[in-house]
Amino acid sequence: MLDDAVYREFEEVVGPDNISREPAILDGYTYQIVFNPTPSPWLNRPAAVALPCSTEEVQGIVKVCNRHHVRFKAHSTGWGVFNAPGYEDMIILDLRRMNRILQIDENNMFALVEPYITCNQLQAEAMKKGLNCHIIGAGPNTSVLASCTSVGGVGWTGISMGYNCRNVLGVEWVLPTGEVVRLGSPGSGDGWFSGDGPGPSLRGIMRGLFGAMGGLGVFTRVAVKLFNWPGPKRIDARGLMFDIKAEVPENIKLYILLFPDMQRFLDATYDLGDAEIGWIHSRNPAGMLFTFLFPGLMRETAGRPAMRSAMESIKHMVSFGIAASSPGELAYQEKVVREVIARNDGVLIDMGKLPQFESFMLFGLMRSTLSAFVFRAGGNFASSLVGEETTDSGAPQVDLGVRIKQEYIDKGALIDDMADTVWGSIYENNLFAHYESLMTFDSRDPRQQEWIKVDEEVVDELIDRKWGIGIGLSGAGTVVHKKFGPHMCNYDKWQRRIKKALDPEGLSDPIGYTEPGD
Amino acid sequence: MMIEELSGIVGADRVSKEKASLEAYASDNSFTEGCAPSAIVSPVNAEQVVEIINLAAREKAGLVPSSSAPPRFRGDTVPEREDSVVVDLTGMDRIIKINRRNKVALIEPGVTFGRLAREVAKEGLKVLMPLLPREGKSVVGSYLEREPILIPKYHWDVTDPLLCAEVIFGTGDMFRTGSAAGPGDLEDQWASERYQKNPMGPGQSDLIRVVQGARGTVGLVTWASVRLEPLPSASRTFIVAADSFGELLGLVYSMLRRKLGEEFLVLNGTDLAAIVGGDREEIEELKGRLPPWSLIYRVAGFKYFPSDRVSYQVNDIGDLAGAEGLEPCRSLAGVSEEDIGGVLDGTSGEPYWKFGYLGGFADIFLIATLEMVPSFLELMEEEAKKAEYPSGNIGMYVQPIQQGRSCHVEFTLYYDEGDEGERQKVRGLCDSAIRRLMDSGGFFSRPFGPWCELPFDRCPDTAMLLGKIGKMLDPDGILNPGKIPYRVV
Amino acid sequence: MALREYERDIRGCSRCSICKWVPFAQIKSVDCATVCPSISRYNFHSYSGGGRLILGLSLLEDRVELTEEVADIIYKCVMCGACEVSCKIYRDDIDVLRVIEELRFACVENGMMLPEHMMMVDAMKQEDNVFGEPKSARGDWAKDLGLKDINKEKADVLFHAGCRLSYDEGLRGVVRGAASILSDAGVDLGIAGADEACCGGRAFEVGYRGELEKYAEDFASRVKASGCSKLVTPCSDCYGAFKQLYPMVGKELGVEVLHVVEYVEMLMGQGRIRPTVKVPLKVTYHDPCHLGRRGEPYREWEGEDKLKRPSAFKMSGTRGVYDAPREILSRLPAVELVEMERIREYAWCCGAGGGVMEAYPEFNSWSANERVDEALATGAQAIVTACPWCERSFTDALEERDEDLEVLDLMELLARSLGSEPDA
CATH class of the missing domain: 3.30.465.10 (Uridine Diphospho-n-acetylenolpyruvylglucosamine Reductase; domain 3)
Known part of the structure; x- marks a missing residue:
């Protein structure tokens, strides 16, 4: 419970309409099922929820928190367990009123956005200026800022548009103690084109492979890189999803690439990376697509040997896209991809020959509208793996993830999706790869409460074999650090020190980051 | 710091107190003022580096890391404290x-x-x-x-x-x-x-x-x-000449947008002459011949259909250049494709290329967006005029970074190394120009020389946060003290 | 409470907030990306479709009590169904709108009704219309049109005006125009006049399921008695009740139910209506919720596991009426249609539904103004719709603004194009 006087101080900052302690409102910020390892959808109920509309209001709230030792956490779109309060008696800052694109710099290819601008919105506006943004795998309904500053950053356009951690330019940051810092060039009033310096880059404190998940204050603006978009300003489509009909521009090509085995998938991926072609590259095993698109059919047929055999034979499947700026570039990239496929004994399916499918997949891949299909099979999902190293290093990890997952499928703890639902994408022309093993389940089913055990087993084996780190256990937080830290130069010690330096009182919800310490 | 202890860590033959060697670190080719270190220690592995740092922490001595051979620039390796020890990492060269x-x-x-x-x-x-x-x-x-x-x-x-x-x-x-x-x-x-x-x-x-x-x-x-x-399997190198940087801007932006070209930089005539010219006379002569500005780029092909890649890029860039009224050339004013290839692939010959023109030079560098560059050029010319420095002697290098979101802008003020008056004039020009460039939106993301404090004055909040982090990573302030102002909170 | 029957739906919510957004492939700008008026206006998550599911779970688990504050959240929703459309793209197993309805039924069961809604329902009980206007005046709109009285003689088509068009004198031209157009096309048209009653849809939406059942029962017997083969209405609210709500409460009217735009389109196709007068006007079309996604015919599915529910039984909004009005517009000489960004299944609501017009006029006005802004951005000279509740909302919103935007029902525009614009 918040003291009435403290509540009034918060109220003075945001106005009475923009703060609430009504339990029914608070429960909206207490419920999370995605990546929630507990059987209950309810986590800690906060003491209040505020809706600041400006950096000044965010700062005002944080200062009140510091005056009265109240923990806080901010979120933008608020999806997933890491948005839930780590403790009771906290205040949640729902940043949805900070929803402006403040700038799209067409020449210098970046946008300055507030927290509640989604990938979808930014893409729609950027395309009007011949630009595009990397949409993360979690889907277009997620906050651009959050994937840049606070969470992950993977996605299907990583081959051409990178990883959002690395797409960050200037940042505006309300520190846990209430000071406002602008990282890089905006700190000196020089525009938002750089987030680094003077001197050392504090972006490295702001986040790493993952963001601090609300544990290091509140990010209120970010300048994010945009990339060339050679397509039209808007692709008009009729329909909502499966019925989408759109005219796919001539300079956009979409393919399904199939490989006979993992090695040839890997070799082709290296070739495509070296050739520096491609706009979209994502390993999407056929079983995964079938499970997401036809969950009913998969339920009926997943156990049948014929179905398994069919899916197994096309599991090394890649969605690949080209977006070319000239006929010459298009011709070159098409020629290369066909040659790469030929040399690696693959099969190339030109989606352009299947117009309805191409329309559907255009939005599916370009806008990541396919992402939320992960919920169709059973209503919930989780992930394991994520080596995030070389493309080659992922291959045995995929096998590991599939093997462990199959055990749980066999005992009914997960939905049978053929086990290999490891989607993978490459970044920056194959600088590194991300592999993520999805598992689908129905968290309403008492038998399907064990996804976290899959995660734990995968992580333990990855560590034992010294193969990689794994995304397991929701990616962050003290539990994860205890597991990973000793195997990774005790990085958790530095995080505790960072936390202590920036937030000695531990007010910015430490649950997804770490407690302050030495 | 005790020589014996350092010797105990790395061996006596890897610790130097030889005066000439120490004096060599007391200054560099910048205006940085410092002092000679008390010793030079040359570790050969990380364990030795750990021990050296632990020793320095106990002794509260400064450590100045150095990993390149001389000549040195920009003041990074000039000790600010007399008790400093240079940690020479050049021997760790595996x-x-x-x-x-x-x-x-x-x-x-x-x-x-x-x-x-x-x-x-x-x-x-x-x-x-x-x-x-x-x-x-x-x-x-x-x-x-x-x-x-x-x-x-x-x-x-x-x-x-x-x-x-x-x-x-x-x-x-x-x-x-x-x-x-x-x-x-x-x-x-x-x-x-x-x-x-x-x-x-x-x-x-x-x-x-x-x-x-x-x-x-x-x-x-x-x-x-x-x-x-x-490594490319095929490549071609081009120069696009222009009378002003502004004329190149449209082409530069459109090429960067499409990731066309490999190596990609813009030089003014002075810098290009200093690079491809030999001695002073040749450089002067080249300066007269070369265009005021040159965009230099290479197109390349790799494993798959290299000539196809080169061909479509040459055509696409040609179209873009044509739309801007510009023409890519294979050679220009006697500067050949081979000359340019050397610029893009090589290391500098001896002496370092910036010494070749007048013997001395001072750099000013910052980052900004590309469209800001013309105003900086104007500003530099004004300052040069005020300082009675010949603006034609200013070398200018614009290097797009972060795939074109911004650029590194580098002014090189060439001067006669034997003329102390000239040197001081250049120092004064640097001082006034740096301050004006900062006031005009130039972001000095890499603090250097005697001006390394200035960028932090402009962002006190960042400096405050940096102070906390500096304290965390180097609590005793032993690592290259003074080069970044970690301000006490 | 019956809410319990939807517990599985509720527990399926992933809190992804897709319910707040226009279907992704249709997001065209930063400004017109949101689709839910309630969350857009009130911001706390509980005001979204997903937030309402969570609220339902809080109630089921007794984490919160059904207080006035909670009822206020429940009722600040236009029940436009946009959340349902966006959610259903991905989810087979969540019926968001059904849960929203159950929350309202719970309010009524627990005496947590809003006074404005109680007044409306009382008015319905007394005068068979939502305004409490005299029942005897219900058929006055048809004076001198020479329409058959269905109580006295048989007609092939029963024309149901609905409460708004029967009593809103500002919209008289709409209803008279619609009836005249059909009549002039040779349709054998009859009306119930003073005996026409409310469809009951608005009572249902504010939580009075029983009232709807009563009206549906009554209406079904009247229709049967009339012997008509078609029921045609110019009111989308009524249309939605007939197509979606009546089957949901188990009442089938046994005749073909058409919105007037559907019927007119059909008649145009048969050459019985031929608009020839040029009306040089750039217009944009507003899809009424109850003609579109909430006019989608309901089909009861008996299974338990909704993950196995065939798509034909899913209320996805795609089977609403979207093409007929556009087809009519395309046949009007010199009329140019410029679309807004949020149309068809994902149209933004005018704000009149769900009892909001009655209880929260400021919210109604806010939502209508959002839509007016969107319409103005197209450069249109008129916003055309096919529902009197929408037309009333936009007209009232524009009264407060100095904008050059005409609000028209499609039948009004058609009448102009037929050269037969009737007096109001």
């Missing part, structure tokens, strides 16, 4: 690993550009070069300084081409950044096909970003993995 498939090399700080380029070329790879580094320049040192590389399309993020690193912080803790952190040691990682390629993390911080740009003030890097790219 190329630990080169992996062709993953296009990466793992190298120690003493590895130079020239040597690495030769070694990786054997594997069909190329090192991402800055503009004509001196032969003895440390690759790791250059990347840690955020020296821009010539190929903007490979500069995805500011850390590039630096990937992972082993760092010894001022606390004496050894740390490995990115995916190199583990699990497993390097051998384990290689055994599972991991080649220290992911620069992010570990965990929820990216300490490599803090190490980079810190001028050696938070940690000493004992090895790093660096991004390599394929």
Whole structure:
């Protein structure tokens, strides 16, 4: 419970309409099922929820928190367990009123956005200026800022548009103690084109492979890189999803690439990376697509040997896209991809020959509208793996993830999706790869409460074999650090020190980051 | 710091108190004022570096890391405290690993550009070069300084081409950044096909970003993995001449947008003459012949259909240039494709190319967006006029970074090295120009020389936060003291 | 409470907030990306479709009590169904709108009704219309049109005007125009006049399911008695009740139910209506919720596991009426249609539904103004719709603004194009 006087101080900052302690409102910020390892959808109920509309209001709230030792956490779109309060008696800052694109710099290819601008919105506006943004795998309904500053950053356009951690330019940051810092060039009033310096880059404190998940204050603006978009300003489509009909521009090509085995998938991926072609590259095993698109059919047929055999034979499947700026570039990239496929004994399916499918997949891949299909099979999902190293290093990890997952499928703890639902994408022309093993389940089913055990087993084996780190256990937080830290130069010690330096009182919800310490 | 203790760590033959050697560090080719170190210690491995740092912490002595051969610039290695010990890392020069498939090399700080380029070329790879580094320049040192590389399309993020690193912080803790952190040691990682390629993390911080740009003030890097790219199978190099930078801007933006071209930079006539010319007379003569501005770029093809790639890029760039009323040429005013190729691929000959024109030079460099460059050029000319410095002697180099989101702008003020009056004039010009450039929106992201405090005055909040982080990573303030102003909160 | 029957739906919510957004492939700008008026206006998550599911779970688990504050959240929703459309793209197993309805039924069961809604329902009980206007005046709109009285003689088509068009004198031209157009096309048209009663849809939406059942029962017997083969209405609210709500409460009217735009389109196709007068006007079309996604015919599915529910039984909004009005517009000489960004299944609501017009006029006005802004951005001279509740909302919103935007029902525009614009 918040003291009435403290509540009034918060109220003075945001106005009475923009703060609430009504339990029914608070429960909206207490419920999370995605990546929630507990059987209950309810986590800690906060003491209040505020809706600041400006950096000044965010700062005002944080200062009140510091005056009265109240923990806080901010979120933008608020999806997933890491948005839930780590403790009771906290205040949640729902940043949805900070929803402006403040700038799209067409020449210098970046946008300055507030927290509640989604990938979808930014893409729609950027395309009007011949630009595009990397949409993360979690889907277009997620906050651009959050994937840049606070969470992950993977996605299907990583081959051409990178990883959002690395797409960050200037940042505006309300520190846990209430000071406002602008990282890089905006700190000196020089525009938002750089987030680094003077001197050392504090972006490295702001986040790493993952963001601090609300544990290091509140990010209120970010300048994010945009990339060339050679397509039209808007692709008009009729329909909502499966019925989408759109005219796919001539300079956009979409393919399904199939490989006979993992090695040839890997070799082709290296070739495509070296050739520096491609706009979209994502390993999407056929079983995964079938499970997401036809969950009913998969339920009926997943156990049948014929179905398994069919899916197994096309599991090394890649969605690949080209977006070319000239006929010459298009011709070159098409020629290369066909040659790469030929040399690696693959099969190339030109989606352009299947117009309805191409329309559907255009939005599916370009806008990541396919992402939320992960919920169709059973209503919930989780992930394991994520080596995030070389493309080659992922291959045995995929096998590991599939093997462990199959055990749980066999005992009914997960939905049978053929086990290999490891989607993978490459970044920056194959600088590194991300592999993520999805598992689908129905968290309403008492038998399907064990996804976290899959995660734990995968992580333990990855560590034992010294193969990689794994995304397991929701990616962050003290539990994860205890597991990973000793195997990774005790990085958790530095995080505790960072936390202590920036937030000695531990007010910015430490649950997804770490407690302050030495 | 006691010589004996240092000798105990590295061996007596790797500790120097020889006066000439010490004096060589007391100044560099910048206006930085400092002093000679008390000793030079040359460790050969990370364990020794750890011990040296622990010793310095006990003794409260400064440590000045140095990983390149002289001549040195920009003041990074000029000690500010007399008790400082230079940690000479040039002896740590192993190329630990080169992996062709993953296009990466793992190298120690003493590895130079020239040597690495030769070694990786054997594997069909190329090192991402800055503009004509001196032969003895440390690759790791250059990347840690955020020296821009010539190929903007490979500069995805500011850390590039630096990937992972082993760092010894001022606390004496050894740390490995990115995916190199583990699990497993390097051998384990290689055994599972991991080649220290992911620069992010570990965990929820990216300490490599803090190490980079810190001028050696938070940690000493004992090895790093660096991004390599394929050597082209075919290439062609072009120059686009223009009377002003502004004329090139449209073409530069449109090429960057489409990631056309490989190496890609803009030089004014003075810098281009200084690069391709020989002695002073030849450079003067070239300056008269060369266009005021040149966009230099290379197009290339790789494993698959290299000539097709070259061909479509040449055509596309030709179309873009034509739309701007510009014409790409293979050679210009006697500067041949071969001359330009040397600029893009090589290290500087001896002496370092900036010495060739007038013997002395001073650099001013900052980052900005490309459209800001013309106003900076104007400003520099005004300041030069005020200082009675011939503006025609200003070399200008514009290097797009982060794939074109901004650019490195470098002014080189050439002067007669024997003329102290001229030197002081240039120093005064630097001082006034730097202040005006800052006031006009130039971001001095890499503080240098005697002006290293100025950028922090403009961002007190950042400086405050940096102070906390500096204290955390180097609590005793022993690493290269004074080079970054970690302000006490 | 019956809410319990939807517990599985509720527990399926992933809190992804897709319910707040226009279906992704149809997001065209930063400003017109949101689709839910309630969350857009009140911001706390509980005001979204997903937030309402969570609220339902809180109630089921007794984490919160059904207080006035909670009822206020429940009722600040236009029940436009946009959340349902966006959610259903991905989810087979969540019926968001059904849960929203159950929350309202719970309010009524627990005496947590809003006074404005109680007044409306009382008025319905007394006068068979939502305004409490005299029942005897219900058929006055048809004076001098020479329409058959269905109580006295048989007609092939029963024309149901609905409460709004029967009593809103500002919209008289709409209803008279619609009836005249059909009549002039040779349709054998009859009306119930003073005996026409409310469809009951608005009572249902504010939580009075029983009232709807009563009206549906009564209406079904009247229709049967009339012997008509078609029921045609110019009111989308009524249309939605007939197509979606009546089957939901188990009442089938046994005749073909058409919105007037559907019927007119059909008649145009048969050449019985031929608009020839040029009306040079750039217009944009507003899809009424109850003609579109909430006019989608309901089909009861008996299974338990909705993950196995065939798509034909899923209320996805795609089977609403979207093409007929556009087809009519395309046949009007010199009329140019410029579309807004949020149309068809994902149209933004005018704000009149769900009892909001009655209880929260400021919210109604806010939502209508959002839509007016969107319409103005197209450069249109008129916003055309096919529902009197929408037309009333936009007209009232524009009264407060100095904008050059005409609000028209499609039948009014058609009448102009037929050269037969009737007096109001």
